[in-house]
Amino acid sequence: MASTYYLGTFIQSRSQTNLEIVKHGTIHVSDGIIRSIHRVGEDYSESDSLLPPSQLLRMLGYDITEPLTIWEIPENHFLFPGLIDTHIHASQYPNLGLFGKTTLLEWLNKYTYPLESSLTDPVRAKRVYTQCVNRSLQNGTTTAAYYATQSARSTNILTDVLINLGQRGFVGRCAMDSDLQPESYRDESPKAAVHDTKVCVAYCKEADKSGRVRGIITPRFAPSCSRDALRGLGRLLADGEKDGLLCQTHISENKREVALVKGLFPECSSYAEVYDTYNLLTPRTVLAHGVHLTEEEVELIKSKGSGVSHCPTSNMALGSGNMWVRRLLDKGVKVGLGTDVSGGHDVNVLEAARMACFASRSVAEGGKGERSKISVEEALWLATRGGAEVLGLKGKVGGLEVGMVWDAILVGLNGVPFNLCGEGDVNGAPNGIHHGGKGAKIGGKVDIFGWENWEEKVAKWLYSGDDRNIRAVWVGGKLVCRKM
Numbered sequence: 369m370a371s372t373y374y375l376g377t378f379i380q381s382r383s384q385t386n387l388e389i390v391k392h393g394t395i396h397v398s399d400g401i402i403r404s405i406h407r408v409g410e411d412y413s414e415s416d417s418l419l420p421p422s423q424l425l426r427m428l429g430y431d432i433t434e435p436l437t438i439w440e441i442p443e444n445h446f447l448f449p450g451l452i453d454t455h456i457h458a459s460q461y462p463n464l465g466l467f468g469k470t471t472l473l474e475w476l477n478k479y480t481y482p483l484e485s486s487l488t489d490p491v492r493a494k495r496v497y498t499q500c501v502n503r504s505l506q507n508g509t510t511t512a513a514y515y516a517t518q519s520a521r522s523t524n525i526l527t528d529v530l531i532n533l534g535q536r537g538f539v540g541r542c543a544m545d546s547d548l549q550p551e552s553y554r555d556e557s558p559k560a561a562v563h564d565t566k567v568c569v570a571y572c573k574e575a576d577k578s579g580r581v582r583g584i585i586t587p588r589f590a591p592s593c594s595r596d597a598l599r600g601l602g603r604l605l606a607d608g609e610k611d612g613l614l615c616q617t618h619i620s621e622n623k624r625e626v627a628l629v630k631g632l633f634p635e636c637s638s639y640a641e642v643y644d645t646y647n648l649l650t651p652r653t654v655l656a657h658g659v660h661l662t663e664e665e666v667e668l669i670k671s672k673g674s675g676v677s678h679c680p681t682s683n684m685a686l687g688s689g690n691m692w693v694r695r696l697l698d699k700g701v702k703v704g705l706g707t708d709v710s711g712g713h714d715v716n717v718l719e720a721a722r723m724a725c726f727a728s729r730s731v732a733e734g735g736k737g738e739r740s741k742i743s744v745e746e747a748l749w750l751a752t753r754g755g756a757e758v759l760g761l762k763g764k765v766g767g768l769e770v771g772m773v774w775d776a777i778l779v780g781l782n783g784v785p786f787n788l789c790g791e792g793d794v795n796g797a798p799n800g801i802h803h804g805g806k807g808a809k810i811g812g813k814v815d816i817f818g819w820e821n822w823e824e825k826v827a828k829w830l831y832s833g834d835d836r837n838i839r840a841v842w843v844g845g846k847l848v849c850r851k852m
């Protein structure tokens with residue numbers, strides 16, 4: 369069994385508020401699974417960590433006569449669990465940044481439906497999906513819950529792309545049969561809406577026997593579905609319980625949308641109750657946005673065990689409002705982060721994480737109080753462990769623990785050389801002597817001067833990091849993206 373050993377710094381969320389920083393550690397991975405982890409202080413000493421890698425591994429009891437690969441993590445670099453995007457529309461990727469001054473309902477009609485419907489062209493679909501998934505991987509996303517389009521053929525192309533590029537993911541065909549949808553872009557009947565959903569879920573199951581890429585039931589949102597379609601999709605979700613089949617949809621993103629749902633489903637007392645009526649609120653359901661949920665709806669969602677995908681980048685771009693995340697977390701509702709491309713303008717989950725911090729500050733200052741603020745530790749927990757819970761992958765991905773899958777990223781920060789000032793060194797070293805060589809020059813905007821502690825380095829990464837800081841990405845133990 370081929371083994372890989374990672375030696376150096378690793379960081380992960382241990383709990384919502386506790387970020388574990390292990391300056392010297394070793395992680396042993398084989399067959400894509402984390403087999404053991406050692407930490408300086410627990411299993412060996414600081415001075416042992418200076419031993420040559422093979423000697424250190426032997427000291428820790430590993431049989432290093434077997435075939436093995438060793439990754440030594442350089443200075444100012446660290447391993448981190450892969451980021452998890454709980455809500456992204458691959459089909460909208462070309463529209464990043466294109467939303468003008470529109471809000472949700474106008475944006476859907478003006479920008480979104482025309483682009484999505486154009487992906488019935490398979491060549492165009494493959495090009496768009498490949499670019500989107502590639503960018504997502506380059507930004508360190510190892511798992512993503514995708515919406516494709518209404519077309520089953522186009523949706524299955526996204527499945528193929530995910531399988532080929534190696535990301536873990538869920539692929540949803542947008543079920544949308546309501547006559548509120550444009551005539552040229554909707555399912556022709558409730559029956560077709562359910563049938564085509566079934567076809568896409570089955571396609572994933574057949575195409576990827578490993579289960580890394582899975583289908584997901586996707587009623588686009590209540591206004592785009594008839595009652596019969598919602599009922600049929602609810603049945604499909606119940607039938608899929610034994611396979612752990614998930615469902616994703618949008619909820620209470622925008623005030624006009626909430627009013628629309630009230631008018632369309634007057635028999636239901638709330639938006640969440642619409643989904644509950646059709647058995648779509650389950651522990652396997654991912655609800656995107658939830659900006660305008662009432663107390664009763666939060667209670668209902670909690671009681672059904674559904675999760676919420678918080679999409680602050682999108683909420684800001686489309687002027688949907690700021691979600692009160694703390695209320696959900698305090699109630700014990702599962703919460704993860706979504707980029708909601710292209711409502712959100714960036715495929716980077718780190719952008720969603722920092723926006724979650726900023727949005728929470730607005731919520732706090734808007735009257736909900738200091739406790740509403742989301743910390744760096746919490747934002748990174750939402751981006752990893754929180755997302756894993758929402759997508760039913762708790763204990764499998766989102767952390768670095770024995771038995772978990774090796775879905776991880778290598779983050780590199782830029783060490784600022786000492787001799788940048790031209791005329792001698794700021795620290796008094798003579799001209800021409802380069803002391804900064806140990807910190808590899810990797811580009812990006814996160815400049816490390818050397819006096820920062822690790823908590824500060826992580827905060828600088830969260831607030832200024834981008835794809836240039838993602839040096840390598842592994843999914844299921846496989847290196848799927850490498851920039852070093």
Ligand SMILES: Nc1nc2[nH]cnc2c(=O)[nH]1
Pocket residue numbers: 457472476480588589618621682708711
């Ligand atoms: N943000 C967002 N909200 C939606 N509600 C229904 N469809 C969509 C969509 O594509 N994006």
Ligand SMILES: [Zn+2]
Pocket residue numbers: 455457618656708711
């Ligand atoms: Zn969305």
